[in-house]
Amino acid sequence: MPHDDFDTRKFLQSLDALFDRHAADGDIDGFLKDAMADAENAGDLAGLLTVLNEAMGFYRSRARHEENQWIVQRAIELALRLGLEGTEAWATTLINAATAMRAAGRYDQARDLYDQALDTAQRVYPTGDRRLAALHNNRSMLYSETGDSAAAAQELRTALAILESSSVDAGRDVDIAGTCTNLALVLAAAATAGSAQMDEAHDLAQRALDIYRQAGRQDSAHYASTLAGRAQVAFLEGDADGAVAYYERALEHIAATYGEDTDYYRTTAANLQTARQAAARASGADGTTAPAAGDDTAGEPATDSPSSAAEAAADGQTSVPGSAVPSHDAAPRPAAVPMTGMQLSRAYWLQVVRPMLAERYPGYLPRIAAGLVGHGSECYGFDDALSHDHDFGPRVCLWLTADDYAAVGERMQADYEALPRTFDVYGRSVSTPRAQETRRDGVFEIGAFFESVTGWPAAPPADQPAAWLMLDEATLAAATNGKVFADPLGAFSKARQSFKLMPDDVRLSLMSRRLGMLAQAGQYNLPRMLQRGDGAAAWLAVDEFVRAAASYVFLENGPATVGYVPYYKWLFAAWRQLSARLFAKLAEVCGQCERLLQVASAACFGGAGFGEGGRGSAPAVAEATSIVEGICGQVVDRLNADGLSSSTDDFLEWQRPYVEAHIQGGDPCLRSL
Incomplete structure (x- = not known):
């Protein structure tokens, strides 16, 4: 194929011909990679997405799962870049990506992608x-x-x-x-x-x-x-x-x-x-x-x-x-080894809660969603043995539609509360005041559950950016974390997914705000406070810089794909997890920010003659400012690679107009003053 043109129809015909004559895997692999290069060189991004969708199927069928992670990531990023969210092409890409993740044994990612695909498909596919x-x-x-x-x-x-x-x-x-x-x-x-x-x-x-x-x-x-x-x-x-x-x-x-x-x-x-x-x-x-x-x-x-x-x-x-x-395994047996909170919840659901519902609410069981979402370290998957001292134990959330809750919700809650509070070797640990104020398990009406977490029964409409901007990212993380064990109607998953689908204008607006904080706290105020000898103010500047960097990396990678940055306690746990993903954008920034925090103590409070040798805090100051500038340089490179900026200016405040130029809506709240 010539490099100045790409013919999608000819590509598909040629690929079919390769399969029809049972061509060697190496020949098909080479053909797909050449087609990727040809489509990209021709600037045909829609054609490139077609090739990536085909490649996903090929690598999956050949069990080349690690290689396929890159194909999946690139396809999703490209579809988002093309603005395909909510279209049939977006549904097809999500289905292919989910199937590839399922084949690779990455079940949580597959479930999330299938949920997104179903939400889109139900809206764009014709009836039947x-x-x-x-x-x-x-x-x-x-x-x-x-x-x-x-x-x-x-x-x-x-x-x-x-x-x-x-x-x-x-x-x-x-x-x-x-x-x-x-x-x-x-x-x-x-x-x-x-x-x-x-x-x-x-x-x-x-x-x-x-x-x-x-x-x-x-x-x-x-x-x-x-x-x-x-x-x-x-x-x-x-x-x-x-x-x-x-x-x-x-x-x-x-x-x-x-x-x-x-x-x-x-x-x-x-x-x-x-x-x-x-x-x-x-x-x-x-x-x-x-x-x-x-x-x-x-x-x-x-x-x-x-x-x-x-x-x-x-x-x-x-x-x-x-x-x-x-494989249809029976419900998990009581654990012989310690279980995480999520494993405990799933086992409790399968062995205790679901059988009760099947006996007392057989007509409603095919309509009940169950899982564990919301507040608590186990909802993020970050709990450990130390987490067992409070707000821990066998628990599950049951979510009903408004009509079903009105009919049986209170009675079902009473039956849930009457269930054994001990399962396997685990009992309910002491509840903190915060957990007592907001119920974290039991029976909920779907909209009321999300309203208790976010203040909204479902995500704000895309045409209300101010409402989206009022939602804290940690709040959105709590609304979209956890796992859903069953959702026959799909209603709960649809509401949950709505909070992940942050409008792109809002995401760009937040990215611009984070660029401003990275510049203000890290590039401008940190060195000035250090020069003034105000270590406490410099320390706070480092904190602001790191928080803005974490938020920016999550936004850059896309909430629909990686979720949101959680509150400070689990910020680095989630950030390390994101950075370990194949082909994560700005993956090195997490480790660099950890190093920045390590040297910040000496940089901010070392003083003259600090440490062995009496060199003072100067080396730590130099390393801290170097880390900051290095991170900002990577952000600029990423902005250019994404097509969000054509400027190479490394002072991030000057990058904001380039990013905001891509915002489509006219609401003033989306743009900086």
Whole structure:
């Protein structure tokens, strides 16, 4: 491809041709990297995003997860730079990124990206759009892999309803067949033989096979997955002979379609052997003991071909997820080793709270969101043994819609309070006055919960920048931290995500303000206070500089991606975590600010003749001012790299007009005086 032009259509056609002729991975990899360079050299950023979306699928399918982190980060940054938030292209990019994170085992990041994708997709996809069903299928895989079979099943039921409502012939629709197989596997893995849930799994798995037969699509590559899924259900319901028969058919199909030298074939062959052993044991012909059904695996090959950017949202829609049947672990057993607060909350939810709700509120359980969000070190994931002395113990938040809360909220709260306050070896530690003033667990109406944290039931509208600017970043961090264990309706996650989607004008305005503080506190006042000998004032200047630097780095990396800087106690814990991310922007600044704080004591209070050798505080002063200028220089370089400034002036106050020139809104509060 010429470097002065980039043809997206030709790129996709050429990529499809490479896959069609089963080109070597190295050839595909080289083609993708060349295409990235060509699109970038041509200045075709939309074309570059298409290439990055394709690359995400390719690297994921080849389990090259570490390399894919860079692709994911770059794609999200580029989509934001192109102003695609809230569009179909943004939803597609988020889905691809989330699927890559899920495959890499980065489940928290995957969950957050899927939540953002669902929020966007529900607003921009037409009613009944099958891409929305594909998204719910993908979300179900995440829940399956993290042991939440109930949430996985709910996602698949939602996907199935969308597909059935949009299908012109549900009896021949292979997309419906794929979702039926996935749902059958989720239900069967969590059911007991002979139960109603197992019966439903049996019917769904059989329905999937019937659809392929009626559609005449037994030659489809996905048909093997349907056979393997039917075999897995048979095995789990105790029909070892049936499992053998279906696995044999699946294996024959895999050999013809993919070949025998594949992980797909080897996995299914191992499953067949397990089923044969179980069948032999049941007939008394073999004394061996078959492995537990939950150890069995079946599914599609790990090396599935990536879909095109337009089709990427459909990934997983017609296939058994992953290289194996999803693992549906039982609720965690009581811990033999210390648990974090989040682990304790999840276990308490699964083993104590959820069973109570299933018994007393069966009609509401599919509508209740649960998790741990808000105030408390465990919500940030920063708690340790020292955290157990106050406001610690088994607890969970339950979030209801306004109508549901009005109907059962107070009664459910009373039932929650009646639950055991001790779980495993953990009891409730003493509550601090602050925790007593604002309830941190129990039953909440969704809007009231966020209002108790932020003062707003949902994030302010984008056209109210003054309201956004009044929200403290630490407050926003508390509203968007933690984890959601279940959210069948998606209502809580949607409200939570709204606080992460800070309008870009507001983000730029805050970045400008932080630039002003970095310049004022670090570049101007720190050296002047040191020259005056006012160590206390210089110390405060260092503090202001470090806080502004932390805020700026979080804003630079984007709240939708990394969240917000929390309050001072956990500022550095969160900052170190952000800086450790692959391809984090300004990743070195955190360590440099830590060093600045180390030398600040000598710089501000050393005085003449301080320390061994009597050199005084001069070396510390020189190092502190050098660190400040070095950080400011990095900020300028980043501004230029992001296209937010064309100036190389290293005094950050003079960078503010360049940044504010990118603010689109006319509200005076967005700009400096």
